[in-house]
Amino acid sequence: AQSVTQLDSHVSVSEGTPVLLRCNYSSSYSPSLFWYVQHPNKGLQLLLKYTSAATLVKGINGFEAEFKKSETSFHLTKPSAHMSDAAEYFCVVLSFQGTYKYIFGTGTRLKVLA
Protein backbone atom coordinates (compact mmCIF):
# COMPACT_ATOMS: atom_id res chain seq x y z
CA ALA A 1 0.00 0.00 0.00
CA GLN A 2 1.11 3.52 -0.69
CA SER A 3 1.91 5.96 2.11
CA VAL A 4 3.61 9.28 2.73
CA THR A 5 5.71 10.43 5.67
CA GLN A 6 6.20 14.07 6.47
CA LEU A 7 9.36 14.20 8.45
CA ASP A 8 8.79 17.44 10.34
CA SER A 9 5.62 18.35 12.18
CA HIS A 10 6.77 21.97 12.63
CA VAL A 11 9.18 24.13 10.64
CA SER A 12 10.14 27.72 11.47
CA VAL A 13 11.92 30.01 9.03
CA SER A 14 12.63 33.71 8.92
CA GLU A 15 10.92 35.82 6.30
CA GLY A 16 13.03 35.93 3.14
CA THR A 17 14.87 32.68 3.83
CA PRO A 18 14.37 29.38 1.97
CA VAL A 19 11.67 26.89 2.87
CA LEU A 20 12.13 23.12 2.82
CA LEU A 21 9.28 20.81 3.80
CA ARG A 22 10.17 17.15 3.56
CA CYS A 23 8.05 14.28 2.31
CA ASN A 24 8.96 10.67 1.66
CA TYR A 25 6.64 8.25 -0.06
CA SER A 26 6.24 4.54 -0.22
CA SER A 27 4.84 3.06 -3.41
CA SER A 28 5.27 -0.09 -5.43
CA TYR A 29 4.79 1.82 -8.66
CA SER A 30 5.24 5.34 -9.97
CA PRO A 31 2.93 7.39 -7.77
CA SER A 32 0.93 10.54 -8.26
CA LEU A 33 1.94 13.00 -5.55
CA PHE A 34 0.48 16.29 -4.44
CA TRP A 35 1.18 19.12 -2.03
CA TYR A 36 -1.74 20.98 -0.52
CA VAL A 37 -1.76 24.01 1.76
CA GLN A 38 -4.31 24.73 4.47
CA HIS A 39 -4.53 28.16 6.06
CA PRO A 40 -6.13 28.37 9.51
CA ASN A 41 -9.82 27.45 9.45
CA LYS A 42 -9.78 27.20 5.68
CA GLY A 43 -10.07 24.43 3.12
CA LEU A 44 -7.21 22.86 1.21
CA GLN A 45 -5.63 24.44 -1.83
CA LEU A 46 -3.56 22.51 -4.33
CA LEU A 47 0.00 23.85 -4.58
CA LEU A 48 1.36 21.41 -7.14
CA LYS A 49 1.17 17.85 -8.41
CA TYR A 50 3.48 15.22 -9.87
CA THR A 51 2.01 12.71 -12.30
CA SER A 52 5.07 11.06 -13.93
CA ALA A 53 5.95 13.91 -16.26
CA ALA A 54 8.77 16.33 -15.39
CA THR A 55 10.44 15.50 -12.09
CA LEU A 56 10.74 19.16 -11.11
CA VAL A 57 7.25 20.48 -10.60
CA LYS A 58 6.47 24.17 -10.29
CA GLY A 59 3.41 25.24 -8.38
CA ILE A 60 1.64 28.36 -7.27
CA ASN A 61 3.05 31.11 -5.05
CA GLY A 62 6.66 30.30 -5.95
CA PHE A 63 6.63 26.76 -4.56
CA GLU A 64 8.20 23.82 -6.33
CA ALA A 65 8.91 20.17 -5.59
CA GLU A 66 11.29 17.61 -7.02
CA PHE A 67 10.36 13.97 -7.43
CA LYS A 68 13.40 11.81 -6.65
CA LYS A 69 12.72 8.16 -7.25
CA SER A 70 16.08 7.01 -5.89
CA GLU A 71 15.36 8.73 -2.58
CA THR A 72 11.57 8.16 -2.64
CA SER A 73 11.20 11.82 -1.82
CA PHE A 74 9.02 14.71 -2.92
CA HIS A 75 10.23 17.67 -0.88
CA LEU A 76 8.55 21.07 -1.18
CA THR A 77 10.74 24.16 -1.50
CA LYS A 78 10.49 27.89 -1.91
CA PRO A 79 13.47 30.20 -2.31
CA SER A 80 12.16 32.98 -0.09
CA ALA A 81 9.48 32.68 2.57
CA HIS A 82 6.73 35.24 2.90
CA MET A 83 4.64 35.89 5.99
CA SER A 84 1.56 34.73 4.08
CA ASP A 85 3.15 31.27 3.65
CA ALA A 86 2.48 30.47 7.32
CA ALA A 87 0.06 27.53 7.14
CA GLU A 88 -0.24 23.74 7.34
CA TYR A 89 1.16 21.79 4.41
CA PHE A 90 0.11 18.28 3.46
CA CYS A 91 1.89 15.82 1.23
CA VAL A 92 -0.55 13.43 -0.44
CA VAL A 93 -0.17 10.25 -2.49
CA LEU A 94 -2.88 8.93 -4.75
CA SER A 95 -3.20 5.32 -3.71
CA PHE A 96 -4.90 2.46 -5.50
CA GLN A 97 -6.41 -0.09 -3.13
CA GLY A 98 -9.28 -1.42 -5.15
CA THR A 99 -10.28 2.19 -5.77
CA TYR A 100 -8.24 5.34 -6.00
CA LYS A 101 -8.00 7.38 -2.82
CA TYR A 102 -5.86 10.11 -1.34
CA ILE A 103 -3.53 9.16 1.50
CA PHE A 104 -2.48 12.20 3.52
CA GLY A 105 0.69 12.82 5.43
CA THR A 106 0.34 14.09 8.97
CA GLY A 107 1.13 17.63 7.92
CA THR A 108 3.87 20.20 8.55
CA ARG A 109 3.04 23.48 10.20
CA LEU A 110 5.15 26.25 8.73
CA LYS A 111 5.84 29.29 10.87
CA VAL A 112 7.38 32.38 9.28
CA LEU A 113 9.19 34.76 11.61
CA ALA A 114 9.43 38.47 10.88
Place this chain on the structure above:
Amino acid sequence: NAGVMQNPRHLVRRRGQEARLRCSPMKGHSHVYWYRQLPEEGLKFMVYLQKENIIDESGMPKERFSAEFPKEGPSILRIQQVVRGDSAAYFCASSTTSDNEQFFGPGTRLTVL
Protein backbone atom coordinates in the same frame (compact mmCIF):
# COMPACT_ATOMS: atom_id res chain seq x y z
CA ASN B 1 -17.06 27.84 -12.30
CA ALA B 2 -17.84 27.80 -8.61
CA GLY B 3 -15.68 25.62 -6.43
CA VAL B 4 -16.79 22.84 -4.15
CA MET B 5 -19.42 24.16 -1.79
CA GLN B 6 -20.16 22.90 1.67
CA ASN B 7 -22.80 23.94 4.15
CA PRO B 8 -23.15 24.72 6.85
CA ARG B 9 -19.66 26.01 7.55
CA HIS B 10 -20.17 25.60 11.26
CA LEU B 11 -22.59 23.25 12.99
CA VAL B 12 -23.23 22.85 16.69
CA ARG B 13 -25.13 19.85 17.97
CA ARG B 14 -25.85 18.41 21.37
CA ARG B 15 -25.02 14.81 22.12
CA GLY B 16 -27.64 12.46 20.66
CA GLN B 17 -28.76 14.82 17.90
CA GLU B 18 -28.28 14.28 14.19
CA ALA B 19 -25.85 16.19 12.00
CA ARG B 20 -26.34 16.63 8.24
CA LEU B 21 -23.47 17.97 6.20
CA ARG B 22 -23.95 18.95 2.57
CA CYS B 23 -21.52 19.07 -0.31
CA SER B 24 -22.07 20.34 -3.83
CA PRO B 25 -19.22 19.27 -6.14
CA MET B 26 -17.74 21.42 -8.83
CA LYS B 27 -19.67 21.55 -12.06
CA GLY B 28 -18.85 18.54 -14.20
CA HIS B 29 -17.48 16.51 -11.29
CA SER B 30 -19.24 13.24 -10.58
CA HIS B 31 -16.83 11.85 -7.97
CA VAL B 32 -17.21 13.00 -4.36
CA TYR B 33 -15.06 12.19 -1.35
CA TRP B 34 -15.55 12.90 2.34
CA TYR B 35 -12.69 13.34 4.81
CA ARG B 36 -12.52 13.98 8.53
CA GLN B 37 -9.85 16.10 10.19
CA LEU B 38 -9.45 15.88 13.92
CA PRO B 39 -7.65 18.75 15.71
CA GLU B 40 -3.91 18.82 14.97
CA GLU B 41 -4.19 15.87 12.59
CA GLY B 42 -4.21 15.25 8.88
CA LEU B 43 -7.24 14.35 6.83
CA LYS B 44 -8.57 10.81 6.98
CA PHE B 45 -10.55 9.32 4.11
CA MET B 46 -14.10 8.36 4.98
CA VAL B 47 -16.09 7.57 1.84
CA TYR B 48 -16.02 7.87 -1.94
CA LEU B 49 -19.21 8.21 -3.96
CA GLN B 50 -20.29 8.58 -7.54
CA LYS B 51 -23.78 9.60 -8.49
CA GLU B 52 -26.19 7.33 -6.60
CA ASN B 53 -23.44 4.84 -5.73
CA ILE B 54 -21.10 4.33 -2.79
CA ILE B 55 -17.82 3.17 -4.31
CA ASP B 56 -15.64 2.89 -1.19
CA GLU B 57 -16.75 3.37 2.40
CA SER B 58 -13.76 1.71 4.02
CA GLY B 59 -13.05 4.78 6.15
CA MET B 60 -16.55 5.19 7.53
CA PRO B 61 -17.33 4.18 11.10
CA LYS B 62 -19.60 1.16 11.03
CA GLU B 63 -22.36 2.76 13.07
CA ARG B 64 -24.14 6.12 13.03
CA PHE B 65 -22.46 7.42 9.86
CA SER B 66 -23.94 7.28 6.38
CA ALA B 67 -23.42 9.08 3.08
CA GLU B 68 -25.34 9.52 -0.12
CA PHE B 69 -24.97 11.29 -3.43
CA PRO B 70 -28.37 11.33 -5.10
CA LYS B 71 -29.03 11.82 -8.78
CA GLU B 72 -30.18 15.35 -8.07
CA GLY B 73 -28.83 17.55 -5.33
CA PRO B 74 -25.80 17.61 -3.09
CA SER B 75 -23.98 14.79 -1.39
CA ILE B 76 -25.00 14.35 2.25
CA LEU B 77 -22.91 13.04 5.13
CA ARG B 78 -25.22 12.10 7.97
CA ILE B 79 -24.15 11.44 11.53
CA GLN B 80 -26.80 10.08 13.84
CA GLN B 81 -26.74 10.33 17.63
CA VAL B 82 -23.61 12.46 17.65
CA VAL B 83 -21.04 12.09 20.43
CA ARG B 84 -18.30 14.48 21.55
CA GLY B 85 -15.72 12.45 19.63
CA ASP B 86 -17.46 13.38 16.37
CA SER B 87 -16.32 16.98 16.81
CA ALA B 88 -14.04 17.62 13.84
CA ALA B 89 -13.76 19.37 10.52
CA TYR B 90 -15.39 17.46 7.70
CA PHE B 91 -14.13 18.16 4.20
CA CYS B 92 -15.66 17.26 0.91
CA ALA B 93 -13.69 16.98 -2.32
CA SER B 94 -14.67 16.33 -5.91
CA SER B 95 -12.93 15.25 -9.09
CA THR B 96 -13.70 14.56 -12.73
CA THR B 97 -12.31 11.04 -12.60
CA SER B 98 -11.17 8.83 -9.75
CA ASP B 99 -7.47 9.08 -10.65
CA ASN B 100 -7.41 12.84 -11.04
CA GLU B 101 -6.70 15.65 -8.60
CA GLN B 102 -9.34 16.46 -6.04
CA PHE B 103 -10.70 19.91 -5.31
CA PHE B 104 -11.66 20.59 -1.73
CA GLY B 105 -14.47 22.54 -0.19
CA PRO B 106 -14.02 24.91 2.78
CA GLY B 107 -15.19 22.28 5.26
CA THR B 108 -17.87 22.00 7.91
CA ARG B 109 -16.70 22.37 11.46
CA LEU B 110 -18.88 20.24 13.71
CA THR B 111 -18.92 20.88 17.42
CA VAL B 112 -20.76 18.47 19.69
CA LEU B 113 -21.65 19.86 23.10
